Amino acid sequence: MHHVIIGNSAAGIGAAEAIRQIDKEAPLTIISDESESAYSRALISYELAGWIGKGNLDLRPREFYQEKNIAAHLGKRAIKIDAGKKQVHLNDGSRVDYDRLLIATGGSPQQMGVPGEDKKGIFGFRNYRDLLNIYDAIITAEHGVVLGGGCIGLQAASGLHHHGVKTSIAIASAHLLSQVADAECGDIYQRLFESNGIAIKTSMKPVEFRGVGQVGSIGFDDGSEMPAQIVISGKGVKPNTELAEGTKIKVDRGIIVDDRMCTAEPDVFAAGDVAVTQDCVTCESTVNAVWPCAYEQGRTAGFNMAGRDRVYDGSMRMNAAEFFRVPLISIGVVKPQGDGYEVHSYLDKSRMVYWKMVFKGKLLVGAVLVGRVERAGVLANLMRKHIDVSSIKGELLAGRYNYALIKPLAEGAE
Numbered sequence: 080m081h082h083v084i085i086g087n088s089a090a091g092i093g094a095a096e097a098i099r100q101i102d103k104e105a106p107l108t109i110i111s112d113e114s115e116s117a118y119s120r121a122l123i124s125y126e127l128a129g130w131i132g133k134g135n136l137d138l139r140p141r142e143f144y145q146e147k148n149i150a151a152h153l154g155k156r157a158i159k160i161d162a163g164k165k166q167v168h169l170n171d172g173s174r175v176d177y178d179r180l181l182i183a184t185g186g187s188p189q190q191m192g193v194p195g196e197d198k199k200g201i202f203g204f205r206n207y208r209d210l211l212n213i214y215d216a217i218i219t220a221e222h223g224v225v226l227g228g229g230c231i232g233l234q235a236a237s238g239l240h241h242h243g244v245k246t247s248i249a250i251a252s253a254h255l256l257s258q259v260a261d262a263e264c265g266d267i268y269q270r271l272f273e274s275n276g277i278a279i280k281t282s283m284k285p286v287e288f289r290g291v292g293q294v295g296s297i298g299f300d301d302g303s304e305m306p307a308q309i310v311i312s313g314k315g316v317k318p319n320t321e322l323a324e325g326t327k328i329k330v331d332r333g334i335i336v337d338d339r340m341c342t343a344e345p346d347v348f349a350a351g352d353v354a355v356t357q358d359c360v361t362c363e364s365t366v367n368a369v370w371p372c373a374y375e376q377g378r379t380a381g382f383n384m385a386g387r388d389r390v391y392d393g394s395m396r397m398n399a400a401e402f403f404r405v406p407l408i409s410i411g412v413v414k415p416q417g418d419g420y421e422v423h424s425y426l427d428k429s430r431m432v433y434w435k436m437v438f439k440g441k442l443l444v445g446a447v448l449v450g451r452v453e454r455a456g457v458l459a460n461l462m463r464k465h466i467d468v469s470s471i472k473g474e475l476l477a478g479r480y481n482y483a484l485i486k487p488l489a490e491g492a493e
């Protein structure tokens with residue numbers, strides 16, 4: 080039984096480890112178009128911000144592949160799956176036979192669709208190569224602009240600022256963090272970034288990158304222009320689903336999988352940022368592109384590939400970040416649309432403390448925590464397990480909650 084995994088990151092490594100837990104001998108191949116051994120993508124922003132030393136991104140020791148008896152084809156791109164012949168075609172002309180295949184190809188930054196986007200000095204913030212390119216560019220860049228005000232955009236901006244680049248953030252939406260939190264939370268971070276010397280411009284879209292060869296400024300739809308010798312796009316990520324073409328694999332935003340991470344093509348699985356799974360809070364099918372979900376989905380796929388039946392109990396949207404020492408956690412439904420929701424919040428602007436809880440019927444379905452986040456896991460547990468919180472709602476709203484409080488309820492729900 081030859082297991083082949085395309086993708087060498089959270090989902091791919093999760094799958095490889097699960098397969099080896101069950102079967103130490105079966106041939107196992109990992110293919111990745113990145114030439115580095117597995118590293119933690121999330122740590123790219125930590126490194127740029129100076130929180131960790133350079134080159135400390137390893138997800139597993141470099142000996143991992145040898146120790147686990149894994150054939151690693153690094154620096155090679157899978158360009159086609161021939162499901163009939165059970166082969167993966169690589170960009171060097173070679174082919175790899177598989178019995179069971181996992182697509183763990185993650186996502187790529189979305190194109191902005193703005194003229195001049197191919198100029199030098201414009202980067203995504205997704206992989207190690209981006210990080211190295213950014214290091215090169217900041218040597219000479221005086222001004223930097225980050226386009227996008229989500230967690231990754233804010234992390235990129237903090238990183239540029241750390242390296243002495245005069246940094247601005249420009250966003251199309253009315254407030255920062257519009258995908259993961261609400262206006263109150265966005266305003267807290269806007270004040271925080273501005274007070275640290277990072278300018279924020281809202282409700283404006285880039286229309287042109289200007290400069291000869293190298294970007295020098297950005298033109299916006301309100302007629303304004305910002306100088307920028309380095310631009311980082313934090314516009315969001317698109318699942319890398321191209322390998323599904325010409326197969327029976329169904330794609331709707333990402334690759335559709337069942338609760339065992341199987342695609343519609345026999346013996347082909349998908350996991351991680353490329354896969355659409357059921358959100359365990361909203362019960363909607365979605366791509367929850369976060370590290371713990373990718374790893375767990377990879378493990379689920381790996382167990383099933385190796386013949387051990389394992390059901391994935393659903394993904395959960397949970398973003399955790401910290402900017403200028405003010406932590407943020409956002410879980411589940413934070414901007415409820417429609418009827419039936421009950422929202423409670425508390426804001427202390429001077430201490431930069433904010434929380435918001437969203438209830439639907441007897442359930443807690445969403446939370447935003449800013450400043451004080453240490454018991455976020457308790458709330459996440461209540462959401463993940465669909466625990467009836469009516470008897471402890473008062474305690475939740477008063478901030479008097481901990482694991483001891485929810486233990487009996489959690490046991491009752493199991």
Ligand SMILES: Cc1cc2nc3c(=O)[nH]c(=O)nc-3n(C[C@H](O)[C@H](O)[C@H](O)COP(=O)(O)OP(=O)(O)OC[C@H]3O[C@@H](n4cnc5c(N)ncnc54)[C@H](O)[C@@H]3O)c2cc1C
Binds near residue numbers: 091158186322371
């Ligand atoms: C800067 C940054 C910060 C982040 N911070 C956090 C955080 O704090 N917390 C959190 O939970 N998540 C965070 N994330 C998200 C997290 O990193 C992803 O959810 C996770 O990496 C997804 O893992 P994956 O294995 O599904 O895909 P990826 O990590 O995207 O890996 C997919 C791999 O497959 C390779 N590949 C793609 N196509 C092919 C092909 N055709 N052939 C061969 N190889 C291919 C890619 O090059 C890549 O190496 C962050 C992401 C970034 C970019």
